[in-house]
Amino acid sequence: MFLKYALRRVVASIPVLFGVTILAYTLIYVTAGDIVPGLELNPSIRQEDITRIRHNLGLDQPPQVQYLNWLGVGYVLKQAGAWPGEPSKGLLEGDFGTSIIDGTRVMDHIRDRLPNTLELAVTALLLGILMAIPLGVTGALRRGSRVDHFMTGLSVAGVSIPSFWLGLLLILLFSVQFKVWGLPWLPSGGAQSSYNGGDALDRAFHLLMPAVVLSFAYLAVWSRYTRSSMLEVLSQDYVRTARAKGMGVRRVTYLHALRNAVIPLVTLIGLELPGLVSGAAITEIVFSWPGIGRFALQSAIGHDYTTVMGLTTFVAVLVVFGNLLADLLYAVLDPRIRLS
């Protein structure tokens, strides 16, 4: 049953995967696809050279051929003898293109920076979940209390505060003022990669503020979600049965109800994955965190179209896989899903 469900989910995510690449490709093709016309304005370049450059870059081919080439399908078809011309390696083989500015491979940049982004995002995710669940449970158990109202307010504030402003305020307090006051202060940026031999503790100090900022908005949303999910579970029959059998409130709440109440969080996290990656990008920029988002901005400012496009495609593909993973995990945790 699970296999069937899993297969269905995998198949359903294939069009989205292709859609993401088509979207990225169309954008670049429509707007900057003809990079070479700029060369025509240069009087010292001959027409045949332009033709040659266009041919070498594959720009003389129709867009659908260019797309398939970029995707790496051309390479596969070539092996089967069904492809005209010289295909390039494509996305399928992890080739996300090269920079139009300095010719470096986008995949190399991703390899350098992805661990940093993941480290930040996963820490924020864990931090958010670990704080959201107890907060949500407290809210549900003391519904209508002052604590509950306070948390409702906090959750609205959490989604309304600009993360970059929160980041700046934290830097002002913990990096600037703490140093002025002679207290132990937190660094506002300049993290060394622990993979490059950086000190793990130093790394953790650098990670603390960005992770807190990134988790803040999600903390707000997830704690509310846990609260309503918890309220729903607590009103179910099995909870009443457990109580009627004489089981203690704490035991029922934390052992039996909580388990089922947090399951829907998995779906929510899956749905918010794109937002988390976006948020991570902004946070990386504020705290000079050497991740993919900050690199994308740097490339954008340098008008490095192909790099931004490669990064966007990569991140989007990553998110589609993340979503798929969340869906499958949900089905593992909640068997009812597989049947419906």
Added chain:
Amino acid sequence: MIQPTVAEPVPADAQGPALAVKHRRAESYWRESWGRLRANRIGMFCGAVVLVLALLAVAAPLIAQYVTHYDPARQVLADTYLPPVREHLMGTDELGRDTLTRLLFGARVTLLVASVAVSLLIVVGGLVGLVAGFYGGIVEMVLMRLVDVILSVPSIYLLILLTILQPRVGPWQLTPSNPVSLAVIIALVGWGGVARLVRGEVLSVKERDFMLATRAMGAPGPRLIFVHLLPNVASVMIVAASLAVGAIILTEAALDFIGLGIQPPTASWGNMLANSQVYFFHSIYLVIFPGLAIFITVLCMNIFGNAVRDAFDPRLK
């Protein structure tokens, strides 16, 4: 039927309201929703704050001329990094420009971008949702897969891509330093959620009897969509719009902040904050006031949006 006892006979002309308490008159959906919204004091207060901010933004040139007496671009190099003082209620920046005046002019950008973006978002998202939900089949599949695709790309990357590619839409080139273009870019990235919501609502509304009746009378598709379906999903669109404004303001501020949106010297809340990053050692107020402006506006808009949702769509509460 039990008649409630009336203490005194009421005069004929006062019977209207007195009876309304006992036999509740039929109220239209919109009147009822408006009544619910009005009863929500916090929500209405926040709505009023947003309204006042919008009015201040519209009146910014007048306020600058008659109240603050500063031009947003006027530099007084002798008065740089002032803390809040009588002449500069929110201090001055590194060029001696009045922060309050600049914030007021920044509010104009925010207001313009937010209103244009939310209108476009609702029109595009609503149209896609209506068409997809109404026609179903292959149309629905293609459109909703497109929504899936757009929603699965982290929006900031799409925004970065669009701001540097500056695509042409018809005769217009989308340069993000222009507020209207920026609004179009934000709307292009953000309509997916609205489309999903509207489609979901259409799916349930179109199964109702009145739709079948209208269809049986031979009404053509577009008429069914715009005359019969649209009014019934309008509440969802209003709710979606009021909830989207806060997110739009945050997105706009974030783009300005990272340097891809409105460019200095035009003041916007986001680029003022970006600027403050460089100068906060000189004046902490450069960080505090623009951020506070964004925070309060978005907070009030979100609380108001929640109130609108609770009033117009009690099921969603």
